[in-house]
Amino acid sequence: MSLLNSARTAGRTDGAGRGGFVMALRAEWTKLRTAGGAGWLCLLAVALTVGVGCGTARAVRCPDAGCGQDAVRLAMTGVTVGQAVVAVLAVLVVSGEYGTGMIRTTLTAVPNRLAVLGAKATVVTTVVLASGTVAVLASLLAARHILPGNGFTEAHGYAPLSLADGPTLRAAVGSVLYLGLIAGLGLGVATAVREAGTAIGIVLGLLYLFPVVGQVVNDPEWQDQLQRIAPMTAGLAVQATVDLPGMPIGPWEGLGVLAAWTTAALLVGGLLLRRRDA
Template identity: 50%
Template sequence: MAAGQGLVAGRALWAEWTKLRTMPATGWTLAAMVLTTAAIGALVTWDLTPPDCARSDPSCDFDLAKLSLSGVYLGQAAVIVLAALAVTTEYETAMIRTTLASCPRRFAVLAAKAVVVTSAVVGAATISVVISLLAGREFLAGNGFTTTAGYRPLSLGDGPTLRAYGGTVLYLGLVALLSLGVAFVVRHTGGTVSILFVLLYVAPIMSIAVTDPRWKEWIEKASPMTAGLSIQATLRLDAQSIAPWAGLGVLALYAVAALATALLLLHLRDA
């Protein structure tokens, strides 16, 4: 029995990998994510100079790790598109019927697609984060953000810095899972991308517009992007609305809820 289930899972993984590998959008969306994330992060650190105010003033101390990862704000858009297309293309071409006919265990189909897409995103995210780290270290040191000037260097040997960079990779992987779940529910590329853009990008704008500090804090805690990206903070953690790992946990809850809903509807609805 266990061997049979393992064979089904292996076939499902291979099928999903083949579909993702041969999908025309896969290469350019992953490349767009890497280039956008790395390029924006590099541009921000290249243009950054030490402030004139005293280093003893906390408001003048830049969170260098977070700034070098600024490109994630736009880079995640490519992740949304890739995950959406990996699902909705099958529905829009009716290929999902062939998929479910060859693998009737719908949980296996969902799990295999989640593993394959998330693995591809995590691999590309790791590359983009490493490039951001190397570029940030080079540019910031050249701009005067050195240890002799009192600044902590960008190094994975530093615990908070490692959390920021490693957590960013996890963040993008969770965005992929959230996008997959929504795509299985909506079954339409434009609708899926629109919902995810609203979910991720509108809440941070609302938090800026809201003047009531209690509502502002609540929105930041509940927003998947704002809460999730708190994992990038390395300074002034007590001033954040939510702790780094707790914030990433909020995004994980959104992803789990989306996937659970997707699995339920996958069983209840026809292909």
């Protein structure tokens, strides 16, 4: 639709403002609630995150005071696996509608396309943040019980994991936000490319391929550079609690890099959604 057209549309509308967005939000929430798959995917994401976290906590040992392990990060390793399920969930919220043609019904009911994208983003991010909170808290709790048995003791310099500890709290909150941003990334990519398989391929490629490329490159400066711009390695810097000065990127800066990826994906998706024929 041309600029001229949308300007006139806006002038004649009977107030497609906040009230319109609330209705779009309630519609998207009803959809997510009644499709069945979303609930199971959230459960799977939580189970994988906690399960992998427990497995890692069991496997890693700290034999002496100088082992240099990051206990907090170990506890939340499961996020690297759970994020894949979160990405799939977010992609399906959009691509599931393109696959069936229901997107046309959606855009007929809510012609303001950015409101549709905004409502989907709000709903799926909220659900992921809730599931992420459960997953991260459960992971920490499990690791708090497992790790001392593996040598992560006060004697070796490890206090029991606790959210009262500043860096641990930051890592936990950051991990939850990280999952929320992954959901946004999946949603943006899916809106741009529409087809589920392609969208999932792109998101998982972005997340897991960058680190692999980083390992193939020999030049350490390039390795650092890649870790600073890759959405997963940069974003998960928010989990680091030891040797912060030695990290390629700081915790919040790293999460900021992921936020930039997510924003870019949503912007491109939103632009294409507005411009293209449905």
